[in-house]
Every structure is written in structure tokens, then in C-alpha cells.
Amino acid sequence: DAGVTQSPTHLIKTRGQQVTLRCSPKSGHDTVSWYQQALGQGPQFIFQYYEEEERQRGNFPDRFSGHQFPNYSSELNVNALLLGDSALYLCASSPTGRKTEAFFGQGTRLTVV
């Protein structure tokens, strides 16, 4: 089992552009959460997907959106990128009924210039 995999590992985008990040959960996990980790800070919850629907959302603007596919993989989309969106984006998957038992991916490092 490869665990939680994220792609790409690094990404550079220009202000105003749009970006899509991808996540494949650990085998047997059906819940995917996304976190933003700015430099020198702890991860901040963006949202969580379960059964292809957004179930919980943190304090992030509508520019941040997501999707979950029938195979439980997920995408994070960010529109109208700002310099402040530069961060490490972490995907975490959890098994049914144990949603705080989070397994994290390596993350995608997004740099907005």
C-alpha cells in the first residue's frame, strides 16, 4: 500500500491563475481532508470530503473548492491565486468511522509568484 499519494510534489503558479492538486487516499479509506500549512505554522483545515460531498469546511474563501470521485480520490482547486496562497497543501485520508485517524500525504508545495 503506497499510503496517501499527492501530485504534483511542487508547483509554481502566477497570481490570478488557477491550480488543481490531486490526492489518492490510503487503500480502504473513504474520507479525504485537505489542509494548508504555511511556512512555520501548523496545518489548517480547509475541507473534508466523504461520499463525494463536502462535509465540513474550515475558514477558507470560496476560491478554494474540491471534489471527490467515486474511487475516493480527491482534487483541491484554488482560483484567482494570491501570493498568500503559497503553502504546503496536505491531503489526509481516514477510514469510515474514524475520521480523526488521519493519514497524511507528502504534500504539494505551491508557490505563487
Added chain:
Amino acid sequence: AQRVTQPEKLLSVFKGAPVELKCNYSYSGSPELFWYVQYSRQRLQLLLRHISRESIKGFTADLNKGETSFHLKKPFAQEEDSAMYYCALPANNAGNMLTFGGGTRLMVKP
């Protein structure tokens, strides 16, 4: 609102010395608390949770509801313990989103 505070950004100790990484929280209700660790060039991973009352890699953490603390302790630090440590708790009663502290970097010197 639920909040986790890790007052030390950096903790530096010598090998063999005791270690205590501090974590204070604010939470309405009975919290479920976690410690996550991130070793260099590795992913964030769960170290331990208070409900299991286990010791992982020699680390233990006791929930003190009176002081609203969940400090991580190890009696004798090893160089391989050098890493970023994050304290976390569920951000809502549904328990399906985690609030993390800002993290403490532990450096264990030889």
C-alpha cells in the same frame, strides 16, 4: 473556539536528557488529543493519542483537564527524536476536522 497552543517554537536538548513538549488547549467538552510528528523529509504521522494511553518510541502524554494541557514527555531523548511535533484536537463535536498547534521543533544534540 477550539484552540491549541504550543508555546515553544524550538526545543534543544542533549542526547539522554529528558524532554517535555508543551501543549495547551481550549475546548468545550471532553477532548480527544493527538500528537503528530514530522521527521525530516517524511510525511506528518500520528505519534500517539491520549485515549489509547500508550507509549510510542518512549514518548507518553497525559491529559490534564484541570490545566488543559497535553504535554509530550520522554525521559531520555535520542538523536532520532529530532523532528517537528504538532499537538492537535478535533475542531468540532463531529470530530472530523483537526485543529493543530503551531508546532515545536525538537533538536537533540549529540
